[in-house]
Amino acid sequence: MKRIAGILMLVLQVLPYTISAQKAVEVNSNITDVVVYLDAASITRKAQVNLPEGRTKISFTGLSPFIDFKTISITTPEGVSIESINHSNNYLSKKDKNEEAEMLTKKLSDLEAQQKVISTSIAVVNEEINFLNDNRSISGKNEAVSVQTLKDASTFYGSRIKELRFKSLELSEQHNDITKKIEETRRQLSVISSKPSTPTGEIEVLLETNSPKNEVPIVVNYLVKNAGWFPRYDIKANVLDRPITLVYKANIRQETKEDWKNVKVKLTNSEPNVSGVAPALKPYLLNYGLQPPRYGKIVNVVQGRVTDTHGNPLPGTNIVISGTSIGTIANTEGKYSINIPTDANSLTFSMVGFKPRTLPINSNTINVVMEEDEVRLEEVTVVAYGVASDDYDRSRKSEVRKEAPKPKITGGAVTESGILEKLTSVEFELAKPFSLESENKSQDVKLLTYEIPAEFKYSTTPKVDKGAYLWVNIPAWEMYNLLDGEANVFFENTYTGSTLIDTRKALDTLQLSLGVDKSISVKREKVKEFTKKQLIGSSKEETRSWKITIKNNKSQDISITVLDQIPVSINEEIKVNVLEKSNAAINPENGEVKWDLLIPAGQFRELILTYSVRYPKNRNLYVE
Template sequence: MKKQLLLLLLLTIHLAKGQEIKELEVATEVDQATVFVTNAQVFRKGSVTVGPGITTIKFKDLSPFITPNSIQAKVNGGIAILSVTHKQEFSEKLEKPEELLKLEEESAKRERELALLTAKKSSIEEEIEFFTTNRNIGGDEALNIESFRQISEFYSRRMYQLRVDLLETEAKIEKQRASASELRNEINSISSIKNFASGSVLIKVESTGRNTVDVGLSYVVKNAGWLPSYDIQAADINSPVNLVYKANIRQDTKVDWKDVKIKLSTADPNTSGVKPELKTYYLDYSTPPPIYGNAIKQVSGIVMDEDGAPLPGASVIVKGTTIGTQTDFDGRYSLTLPDQQSSLVFNYIGFKTLTKPVYSETLNVMMSEDNQALDEVVVAGYGSNAKVRRSEAVAEAEFDAGSSPAPAPSPPLPVVQVRRQTAVEFDIDIPFSVPSDNTSYSLKIANYKVPADFKYVSIPKAEPSVYLTAGIWDWEKFNLLEGEANLFFENTFVGKTILDLRNAADTLQLSLGRDQNIVISRKKITDYSSTKFIGSKKEETRDWMISIKNNKREKVRIEVFDQIPVSTLDEISVELQEKSKGSIDQDTGYVKWDLDIEPGQTEEVRLKYAIKYPRNKRLYIE
């Protein structure tokens, strides 16, 4: 009986050893990355030899910002994938880098020097206070003139020297504080890089024999993205427009991308050159006419944390668009806005996403920490106990190694543009490196020479300026996105504008900024603007004169826009009495003049209309 039990025990141990799950680590680098406007999909590949039975393949040293349910894995050779598990792992003890140790030592030295200077300042202030409160140098004993003179001279010299020492010490303290603060910021920037977990993915597979297999892994990672920007260059009004299409890529995934095959996707898992737009003038009681001249075209500000410290590298994007920028080292940003009212979306690692409407040209924001996110990925400090956050996702066994595109004809970089069903992709054929430093790296992905129809446009009611515009046909084939554009005309930088595709029709109108050589004005003709009563009705007349002078050396073609109000009630009537050969859109009330003005000449157009409405009602008329 004892022999049988011993044999059974040995058999059980043997079976347990046979079923023991082996764990193999596979070292990989980021091989490909599809970068979206926000987030990116990262691809890794590796090779590993597995034995018969169940084996766990571990991808280590991954980003801590992986979206778990986006993980996809593939193992070839008929190997079955049993599960995919995502982990956030913290080391038992994080060793401080040598650079950080030196900075901390220098910081401690500067803090000691600051403390000594502060103590010296206190001592000087106490001595000054002592002399000030003991100015009665004679006391009860009378002093002769010579003694009084000597004491007075000593008092003056000593007080003068003390005040000079106080000023010098205060200056040294300010300098030392600035130096210590700069050093602390440098320490914080290095510490923030090190204080993140390391992500890992465990793939459990089952094999019937010993095989060397290729394994692939893809996942979506946060804190990455790209934004488009443009350079619009026009040599003169008789030459094609040169449109330089640029992609600004950034990532702070805590993993550097070295010589990576990058694909950009449009999918989403100081003087403004933006010309104004007319607003339909609806006429109704107690409804004021549209207001112009206060549209916000550029916004700037500072992004801070709850302690008032600047947040460098924060993402600032116009909500619902691909128009955006990043804050600089001091947390400052500046962004050109579309013509319509906008909201800004602020993002920063470890902070809650913040959306703010733009009500003024200055918008400072204070972001609050996302404690839940910090609990998941941030280490409390060096030498902390090990902590593991685990999230499991059994993923589909799919992995796309990507296509092999041919280079595009003569762009700045070999790029193939592919239009998908719901997005456009830019496949960059040359490997590119993007460090994890949240710095924006600019790539020229296309350069187009496009014929353009140049003309001048003005809406003097909104703004007494004339804008040069360029109309581009078939712009859809260029796969453009909304974004900021730098304007260059006649080899001179003339400002910024917005490539706003939301209002684009068959022809894309690019605003090339103001032309100061064409002067326009809009004035009310007082003699013909009046109010009178006719029976139960009140009639008000408005008469406007628009004057355009061409100070250029060549003839110009200009479109001038104005408007008459549009009535929404039967009892209110609007009669157009004069429009100087202009055309009118009856639905919107927009009036348009197409004018050709010779050099040095002045053209005038007139807009006159009358409004009748009940005399006992009040109507807001410009």
């Protein structure tokens, strides 16, 4: 009995190791659903497996190597229990690089074969040319050659030599073209070979069932980081008293190393986070030793090129204004351009396989060199019990519907029922299956087209910029679920440039700058006869006067806000007195001078701003 008990104990001790060492059964799974976040994606895979009685280890293979293992969640039907979940990266299966390298190797082999054929053809042509040159003489030693024979021989020789020369030239051009393609292919193959291979992800699941079960549905869900989306917009306005058309688009990217083929896609955003691109005044504080505010070059658009350390362009690089959802993608030449809000500080550049970079916005041109990330993906094994991380909770318990008037939707990939508003975010569900391969490219999807009632108004700050900016005011903007993003502007059927939808400081009404309207002219000039400096007792007094002229060259009346400023004294010895303001409203705290005007079509208005500054005559003060 002791011996039997000992053997039983040994079997019980060895059994767990036997189960652990059990070879996993690979199962076929397909991606069915994807939830795309601004900087991540939640992937849902489904498979059907046959399970014998007892414990079975199954393996989901060919997955993304960028899985956040903390978010792995497995769902099984009743009667099937999950004993453990293991995640790892398989470095023996590196399909992405191998497939591309094999394709380029085959292309190189085909090109080299073509090159050999052309080289042989050139050699044959040259042999024939040499043969004709060696046999040009047709005269014999003992017999004369007729004139006609000479003519025929000359004609044949000239025609054939000409034909062969042109054929040689054509073949040489083909040879040079093939040689160039071979060099390009070799360089590309060298770049791929020099980069570290990307492994594939695998998830092993140990399941247990009390009885055999066939076609058991297993659902796997996990989060990957190399995916995301950001909004883009088209704003179309034709007549100032008509609604605007707003096309809401999504730029979707994914480099997860998993292709999405005919999957259900939902796009979700964080809480919508303003200011326009139009210039803003700085307070003009007046004191000894202080200079008036200076308005240098405003950085409202940044452009540049993204390359690797060898100078090669990095198409598909993601460029985002830090802390916002405003972003863009580098093109095939690595070039990019992005609109900048007035309070933006930095840009973040990210690309799979390269270290992310965050750079300050201090110039209109920012060229970026990205360094390869030498930290290789290490194999990770984790045993997980339970569901995904709370950060990406996929439960729908918190979903609520706002009791707000529905905006008018006139088209797009999302229907009205496909918009789901939650407590802190909004979700767009595409009505049709969506496909996107894993590569350094992005795809624009037209989500919605809104017809939005809007109020148009102009503003100008001629001290800083003599342009008249057209603004559109959108009340109750929250119902449109707008995110921060760039927008192309079409005014009166003409593309006028791009602007920003920036909701971070918007209240009940969202203001969008549609750019400068050149049919409104603005002029600001100093009135010299009222600009003077004089002594009054123990004080100096300086007077400044400015004339602002706004002309409406449109065929419609316009409403326009004109902004200027007076200095604000922060010293009791310095007194500022407004002499003429043309009925403007003045903010005493920051010195802002504001006119709200209605200018009929074809007419103009002149505004006068005159102020004096008095200070002790023994002091020096710079007055603009």
